[in-house]
């Protein structure tokens with residue numbers, strides 16, 4: 001029996017993703033392989049030689065992610081990393097050298113400015129532009145790599161990946177998309193023309209808030225060879241247990257994203273219809289500035305909703321009043337979380353800006369909790 005699920009639904013593909021051929025008396029998903037080295041008499045040929053280079057538990061997970069990111073496409077490779085930042089750094093630092101120019105978003109994940117400083121220290125020119133309005137188009141000339149984050153975190157702006165990728169390729173630049181917020185079930189950057197889909201698997205991909213993981217999926221063999229080389233040099237590899245837990249979590253990916261994203265839509269509508277103006281942002285809301293392009297390139301709109309309360313004190317009272325939503329950073333987990341994003345100081349957001357990550361609780365309970373916290377915090 002061969003595992004080809006082309007044409008199958010997302011649930012079927014998620015449940016079966018990356019499973020090896022069935023072997024009598026073996027488990028469906030083999031357990032984590034804990035090995036620093038593998039038996040290796042004679043010439044050191046792969047696939048498994050040393051634990052920093054390869055591990056069978058990674059192989060299963062990498063196949064699974066590849067099947068979800070680029071279904072039915074040959075020649076696509078996935079590499080897993082210790083965290084999303086390890087994956088992001090692997091692409092940027094393996095593809096760029098002194099004298100190159102790179103385009104980053106200026107409203108992306110809040111560690112990107114630190115990355116920018118490091119790239120500049122290595123003599124790489126960094127240009128930035130906002131995600132919304134495809135503004136990165138204006139600074140592409142002469143760039144070697146375009147880095148896109150859509151939807152952007154935490155502002156939830158969306159850009160047209162296909163349009164940007166075509167413009168970048170016309171100028172000879174490679175294109176990477178941070179697919180963390182959307183997950184491969186929400187968006188497939190390679191189908192939209194990107195060379196790399198890069199993500200933090202810490203968020204909704206694994207969804208339980210208990211592991212850090214990252215990955216890079218790419219279709220350009222020589223670019224991916226440099227990313228692999230970077231992983232070997234830096235050694236930012238996931239532990240076998242994390243990789244196995246991630247694979248185990250993928251089986252429920254479709255159930256989790258469908259549940260969480262549907263609830264996020266309901267919460268976004270509740271906030272939009274609230275008597276106070278809360279500046280809610282959610283790509284799934286028909287009136288949202290991101291909605292048009294998001295509807296064209298996304299298959300689901302994500303579990304993160306952003307909105308702004310009038311003051312920092314009100315935002316703190318709101319977070320305090322929530323009972324079903326933990327005040328915590330990160331997003332994508334089955335347990336809802338929210339935070340006042342301005343507390344970190346890295347994002348250009350108002351003091352009362354809240355990033356709410358909708359979990360898998362019953363949507364009516366979540367809506368009631370949010371409504372009550374809005375009411376109580378207004379007093």
Ligand SMILES: Cc1ncc(COP(=O)(O)O)c(C=O)c1O
Pocket residue numbers: 083084085086088109149153178180181199200201202212213214330
């Ligand atoms: C959009 C985005 N990309 C990358 C990362 C980094 O991922 P990690 O925390 O797994 O290193 C994050 C983390 O919040 C993120 O939100």
